[in-house]
Amino acid sequence: MSELPWWKNAVVYQIYPRSFNDSDGDGVGDIPGIIERLDHLDDLGIDAVWLSPVYESPQHDNGYDVSDYRAIHSGFGTTADWERLLEGLHDRDIRLVMDMVANHTSSEHEWFRQSRSTPEGEHGDYYVWREGDPEAPPNNWESAFGGSAWEYDDERGAWYLHLFDTNQPDLNWRNPRVREEIYDVMNWWLEKGVDGYRLDVVNLLSKAEGLPDGDPSGEWVGSEHFVDGPRIFEYLGEMHDEVFAGTDTVSVGEMPQLDLETASEYTGDGPLDLVFPFEHVELDFGDRGRWDIGEWRLPELKSILDRWQRGLDEEWWTTLFFENHDQPRSVSRFGDDERYRYESATALATIILTLRGTPFVYQGQEIGMTNSTFASLDDVADVDSVRNVRELIDGGVVKDYDAIRHVVEYRSRDNARTPVQWDDSPNAGFTDGDPWLPVNDDYPEVNVARERSESPSVLAYYRRLIELRASTPPLVSGRYNLHYPDDEQLFVYTRTGDNRRVVVVINFSADDRAIDLGPLDGSASLLLGNHEDVPESPDGAVDLRPYEARLYETE
Ligand code: TEU
Numbered sequence: 001m002s003e004l005p006w007w008k009n010a011v012v013y014q015i016y017p018r019s020f021n022d023s024d025g026d027g028v029g030d031i032p033g034i035i036e037r038l039d040h041l042d043d044l045g046i047d048a049v050w051l052s053p054v055y056e057s058p059q060h061d062n063g064y065d066v067s068d069y070r071a072i073h074s075g076f077g078t079t080a081d082w083e084r085l086l087e088g089l090h091d092r093d094i095r096l097v098m099d100m101v102a103n104h105t106s107s108e109h110e111w112f113r114q115s116r117s118t119p120e121g122e123h124g125d126y127y128v129w130r131e132g133d134p135e136a137p138p139n140n141w142e143s144a145f146g147g148s149a150w151e152y153d154d155e156r157g158a159w160y161l162h163l164f165d166t167n168q169p170d171l172n173w174r175n176p177r178v179r180e181e182i183y184d185v186m187n188w189w190l191e192k193g194v195d196g197y198r199l200d201v202v203n204l205l206s207k208a209e210g211l212p213d214g215d216p217s218g219e220w221v222g223s224e225h226f227v228d229g230p231r232i233f234e235y236l237g238e239m240h241d242e243v244f245a246g247t248d249t250v251s252v253g254e255m256p257q258l259d260l261e262t263a264s265e266y267t268g269d270g271p272l273d274l275v276f277p278f279e280h281v282e283l284d285f286g287d288r289g290r291w292d293i294g295e296w297r298l299p300e301l302k303s304i305l306d307r308w309q310r311g312l313d314e315e316w317w318t319t320l321f322f323e324n325h326d327q328p329r330s331v332s333r334f335g336d337d338e339r340y341r342y343e344s345a346t347a348l349a350t351i352i353l354t355l356r357g358t359p360f361v362y363q364g365q366e367i368g369m370t371n372s373t374f375a376s377l378d379d380v381a382d383v384d385s386v387r388n389v390r391e392l393i394d395g396g397v398v399k400d401y402d403a404i405r406h407v408v409e410y411r412s413r414d415n416a417r418t419p420v421q422w423d424d425s426p427n428a429g430f431t432d433g434d435p436w437l438p439v440n441d442d443y444p445e446v447n448v449a450r451e452r453s454e455s456p457s458v459l460a461y462y463r464r465l466i467e468l469r470a471s472t473p474p475l476v477s478g479r480y481n482l483h484y485p486d487d488e489q490l491f492v493y494t495r496t497g498d499n500r501r502v503v504v505v506i507n508f509s510a511d512d513r514a515i516d517l518g519p520l521d522g523s524a525s526l527l528l529g530n531h532e533d534v535p536e537s538p539d540g541a542v543d544l545r546p547y548e549a550r551l552y553e554t555e
Pocket of ligand 1 (some may be wrong): 061064065101164200201254326413
């Protein structure tokens with residue numbers, strides 16, 4: 001496997017620093033807190049950490065609003081702490097992938113302060129400004145967080161574009177100085193030893209010439225004019241040449257509304273190594289899109305994953321994920337977080353860690369953390385949820401919070417952001433203070449300490465699966481083949497290497513299910529399963545229990 005770049009062999013673990021571990025009792029996670037928990041990552045066997053933004057930030061969007069790209073957010077620690085973290089990770093052979101937010105900055109960034117106060121100055125053209133009637137925004141584009149994507153700035157007497165929060169003005173990528181500034185920042189951290197970047201909303205950098213109105217009936221109005229925009233390949237090609245070329249790093253582009261064909265242009269011979277597609281986590285959108293719950297069925301999930309698995313050519317490589325800091329907890333969403341929490345969390349782990357691609361595991365996923373409860377809108381911290389829900393209430397689409405609470409508790413990004421549950425002490429061992437977002441009530445049952453001491457446990461299964469993946473070449477680079485595509489319960493596929501084949505058999509349902517593994521009989525041996533008492537070799541018809549997953553190896 002030595003010819004593969006490291007990131008094709010890697011399992012990546014995402015840390016959302018605010019919610020990982022608090023070392024100083026202020027209720028907010030921090031870098032020294034991460035350092036205290038490095039052995040947890042080491043035990044898990046992961047190869048790289050993707051660290052959500054730790055740069056200086058007023059934290060309106062928890063760090064995705066950067067006010068100084070070269071400083072560590074004071075609430076998270078110091079540059080010296082960050083250096084200790086890097087060293088601690090590297091000592092354990094774990095790489096560090098930083099998060100780069102290049103589409104926008106915080107409105108408190110010095111560039112934006114200058115830009116709004118001195119239009120004719122050096123930074124005047126760093127953002128997307130339009131003059132005009134203070135009552136009428138320049139076009140009908142919408143912010144991802146609800147409402148117009150434009151804000152009128154009294155100081156400059158002009159509108160600025162913000163595809164996200166009003167505190168997150170979009171940078172003007174047409175300006176070559178802006179592009180250079182970002183590459184400089186990226187190179188600055190690379191010189192400090194980071195191993196790559198996850199690039200926030202990086203397919204939104206190029207906005208269509210003239211900023212034309214979008215189709216008003218679109219799900220994200222205007223997106224056809226800024227998703228994969230006209231100059232995006234030029235910008236990312238330049239970024240590749242200026243930053244990534246000749247380094248042993250990884251680049252992962254986060255890309256809303258990405259389709260498979262465009263994805264294949266971004267990777268392979270394209271400017272990036274990897275992309276995050278979202279089709280499979282939009283499967284359960286309802287009529288009102290994200291702020292509604294739709295029915296989803298297993299054949300549909302399989303069909304989306306299958307298409308992205310097979311990609312367009314041999315070189316194709318993708319990311320594998322069910323969770324991140326923007327997604328609800330997968331066991332609550334796709335599994336059963338009550339009766340079959342262990343079983344369904346491990347079935348999901350099996351999928352993420354045995355498909356073709358680079359798996360990304362989000363903090364807490366490895367212990368089967370679940371969605372939380374948010375009794376009122378005051379309990380919701382996430383700017384995206386708060387703004388969108390307010391808009392739905394103000395627009396009369398829903399009567400009040402109670403009418404949409406079930407959707408918030410299903411979908412809100414805060415579900416992923418409740419503190420990691422380390423043990424059953426107060427606040428789950430996350431903090432000695434008052435946590436910035438309440439700990440999920442289920443922490444006495446769901447926590448790392450308990451998962452370490454109990455058998456079976458979600459954590460132990462993740463650990464074994466990660467180990468197995470690392471020692472089983474077909475699980476990394478083997479060909480992928482789906483069986484039973486239309487079956488409503490079974491998720492079965494093979495990963496075929498040069499002289500070994502792994503068969504993955506999952507009963508992704510809460511019912512018992514028989515499957516005929518006759519063709520495998522005798523010659524197959526069990527590699528791993530998430531249930532006890534599994535025969536070493538399948539013998540014709542096999543009875544699978546709810547959410548049972550098994551991996552067999554055959555010639
Ligand atoms: O997210 C981009 C993005 O598309 C999300 O806003 C998404 O629409 C939403 O989270 C629902 O899934 C990235 C970051 O991951 C997110 O945390 C930031 O808020 C956003 O960019 C702005 O930087």
